[in-house]
Amino acid sequence: MPINHRKKNSRQRASHTQGGGSKKKHRGAGNRGGKGRAGSGKKGDCKKTMYWKERPNQGRYGFTSINPKEIRSINLTLVEDRLGTWVTEKKVDEKNGVYSLDLGKLGYQKLLSTGTVKNKLNITVNAATPKAIEKVSAAGGVVEVPGAEE
Numbered sequence: 001m002p003i004n005h006r007k008k009n010s011r012q013r014a015s016h017t018q019g020g021g022s023k024k025k026h027r028g029a030g031n032r033g034g035k036g037r038a039g040s041g042k043k044g045d046c047k048k049t050m051y052w053k054e055r056p057n058q059g060r061y062g063f064t065s066i067n068p069k070e071i072r073s074i075n076l077t078l079v080e081d082r083l084g085t086w087v088t089e090k091k092v093d094e095k096n097g098v099y100s101l102d103l104g105k106l107g108y109q110k111l112l113s114t115g116t117v118k119n120k121l122n123i124t125v126n127a128a129t130p131k132a133i134e135k136v137s138a139a140g141g142v143v144e145v146p147g148a149e150e
Contacts, residue, residue, distance in 0.1 A: 074108045076132060077115025098122060098141075111143065
């Protein structure tokens with residue numbers, strides 16, 4: 001048969017300290033050696049083992065670049081999908097079925113090769129993968145990468 005135990009705090013109602021020792025304790029952080037991870041200093045050997053696993057999450061870790069460079073890229077699939085809206089917004093020129101677009105002006109720095117090309121595209125971009133250039137040229141288009149040596 002199970003035994004029902006009363007909770008400790010119910011037995012300590014109406015006492016001054018409710019099981020916390022003398023009245024002076026539990027005021028600040030003095031009785032327990034500080035708050036949080038305090039007390040794991042030179043002689044706190046039993047506490048140090050608790051934090052060895054968590055080293056990457058403790059304090060500053062690694063480094064951050066002073067000038068982070070974020071390269072915004074776009075796939076060929078998205079270029080094909082957005083061609084119609086770019087033409088209506090007059091961000092892309094279309095002459096005789098050939099679309100000429102500058103991805104730098106549209107906010108992209110790199111052209112990636114995911115997807116298929118159905119239209120003839122003349123693309124100017126800062127960087128492009130070799131496979132993307134190959135796919136665009138197979139469809140009858142051209143990818144111009146200024147500054148790239150051929």
